Amino acid sequence: MTGTAAWIRPLAAKEAGLHRHEEVRGSHCRTAQRLFAEWAAGVGFPHWFGHNWDAFLDCMRMVSDDTGHDVTIVVREAGELLADERPDVLAVLLTVLSQVARPVGGTPGLLLLVDDTPDRLSGLARRMADAGHPVDLLGGGNEPHR
Numbered sequence: 738m739t740g741t742a743a744w745i746r747p748l749a750a751k752e753a754g755l756h757r758h759e760e761v762r763g764s765h766c767r768t769a770q771r772l773f774a775e776w777a778a779g780v781g782f783p784h785w786f787g788h789n790w791d792a793f794l795d796c797m798r799m800v801s802d803d804t805g806h807d808v809t810i811v812v813r814e815a816g817e818l819l820a821d822e823r824p825d826v827l828a829v830l831l832t833v834l835s836q837v838a839r840p841v842g843g844t845p846g847l848l849l850l851v852d853d854t855p856d857r858l859s860g861l862a863r864r865m866a867d868a869g870h871p872v873d874l875l876g877g878g879n880e881p882h883r
Contacts (some may be wrong), residue, residue, distance in 0.1 A: 744838035745831075747858060747874050750877035758809040761855070763817035765770055766873040772819060780810065790829055797837045801846035808837075809848045816857025820864075824828055837869075 761779040766772035773788040788852040793856040801808050812818060819827045851858060855875055862874040 745849040748852040760811045763814040767821040794833045807848050811850045813852050814849035816853040816861045824868045831870040
């Protein structure tokens with residue numbers, strides 16, 4: 738298992754009432770272009786966001802730096818995240834997010850909580866593993882919040 742597990746995990750029932758978090762819907766992120774639009778609106782990217790991976794990384798770093806603490810993002814319907822894209826596109830997303838989650842020489846900047854049914858989280862975990870980012874989305878006693 739890679740370091741991905743440290744910053745991405747299922748949303749546990751005890752976390753359902755998180756006060757400080759942003760939400761996006763995986764069903765609105767089935768392609769990279771739709772993901773860019775959904776995250777721009779849900780996370781609050783600036784108007785100059787360029788809808789590409791470099792700009793996405795810049796905006797995620799900016800959001801993390803502006804808050805001065807971990808940014809928590811809840812992905813509802815997470816099983817649909819980039820479902821209409823090739824596995825390498827999911828790999829790019831996870832690589833970009835890992836750069837925010839574990840910046841070189843910095844403090845952690847991101848916690849990604851995924852929420853969906855167990856079978857859909859299992860499918861997402863398989864797609865993540867196929868993309869080179871294995872993570873256990875059903876282990877550890879964390880039940881997805883429904």
